[in-house]
Amino acid sequence: MGNAAATLRRIVEGALREVAAEKGVSSDLPEIAFEKPKREGQGDLSTNCAMQLSRVFGEKPRDLADAVVAKISSDPYLEKVEIAGPGFINFFLSARWMGEVLAEILEQGPRYGSSHIGGGKKVQVEFVSANPTGPLHVGHGRGAAVGDIIANILGFTGWHVQREYYINDAGLQMDILGRSTQARYFELTGTPEKAPFPEDGYKGTYIYDIAGAVREQEGDRFTALSPEESLPFFKTFAADSILDTIRKDLADFGVRFDVWFSEKSLYERDLVPSAMETLKDRGFAFEHEGALWFKSTDFTDEKDRVLIRSNGVPTYFASDITYHKEKFDRGFDRVIDIWGADHHGYVPRMKAGVEALGRNPEDLDVLLIQFVNLLRNGQQIPMSTRSGQFVTLRDVLDEVGVDATRFFFVMRRNDSHLDFDLELAKQASSDNPVYYVQYAHARICSVLREAESRGISVPASGNIDGGIFRSDEEKKLLSRLGDFPKEVEKASGELAPHVLVNYVSDLAGDFHSFYNAHRVLGEEEPVMKARLLLVKAAGNVIASVLGLLGVTAPERM
């Protein structure tokens, strides 16, 4: 639609200027917005500018619309122009436009829909970042899918994207992990009295596996040492082992990171004290009762927060501020953090931290991902992280597969709770939206295969007279294909993968309707060629969207 919308904008702006000159209206005219009408019979594009400007012009919306339309001369892209409802101007695009859209899709191939909106600016997407204290659960999986797909979308729209995983490998949790593993190790070696299992330890059975691995590698030699002597080994071993599992799970989920950033490295590089100095220098940190405080009340936060405890140990917040300073120091124009929704209270603090470092807080986007409600046949599966009773991402992948899991995780808005029914996700039927879309792609491939086997050549692209598409099904499908660039732009601007899921579901629906209503092969030559190109274009776009979602586009099902 790019061409047509731009052309229309010029036409309408010109007409508006003429009307403004005649009426003596001197104020600046805003950019004119076009939208796709919701209903059939309301044209291909419409604008509400007459309604929005009626006050400025001192005219009733419909009168102003009349005046504007009167100034619109004929244009090869325009079939007709109508005024409707309270003052909408509806544009019906011509067959020529339809032909051009098709040619554009086929010529651009996989690049169709991509853009340079990001201007090559550097954006970092940090996501998952689960503590290496246990396997990833389904909630992490949703964050992983959302982050990965947002990164894909940003890349497709002209951003230079880096994916990063922040490893919380410093602090108390690592200590507890090490002690938990150590206690299990001593249990396995028959010397449980050497180190009791910590009260707030990690109870999952995976800790036994790690302890067993220690034994396999190191034997029982730690029974001869004091627990304090061997603790560092257990900490490192357990964290490394869990991190390996996490990497493997994510790789199998189709998620790859450019950087695995260690929290510990912030301390090893001594970055935390200098970040604290920066805050003090800028007047946003102060000493009080032996602790260092951040003056977050200078911003939107409700109370000041401790950075360095009175015992000298930095809080998590100190790490996070330092980490974000480090991110921006690396030259990112924009940073996106993807967090679980339970951390929402932390957002104002983090934004304040960024601002206190002298950075525009708008350069940081924090996306909150709501919880996943795992169901089986409509029944909720109870989960509790505390008791170690939770379904892991690995479990879901093994049962449901990568495609359906990724698709389901981004079907809903990020900030909306997600019901994930394992049985539904596995079903091979129309109830399952993943298969519905993939099936459309497989059908398309089948038509093209069949054409080939009948010796019919499918031109790589071609100039088609759009007028050959007469049916509603063909026009709707083509129009939907033309929407793709706008939809990608929206998904990118709103950081909302679900926009693309809805779009591709609608597109698949349009294709299925077309497919059932019309034949392709065996029609008379010009119609067949045109439909073959239409089918091919639909296949291209479906494959593009599935590619952005990280879901395969099967050629057969």
Place this chain on the structure above:
RNA sequence: GCGCCUGUAGCUCAGCCGGACAGAGCAACGGCCUUCUAAGCCGUGGGUCGCGGGUUCGAAUCCUGCCGGGCGCGCCA
């Protein structure tokens, strides 16, 4: 108590930076395979957009007050 998110068809949800009679999928009911994949299509029924005020030519959308659901309010991570 304060803060954030949320409440749209029987169910799951789009729409939410104001616009045309509120959309989709599922479920229910009725149709469609000698023709390129029926994992598909077509049709029918189904709504006080949580409730009350306000702003506006116009409100599911913005403001406000209630009600219900989720989450968060540590010198925890």
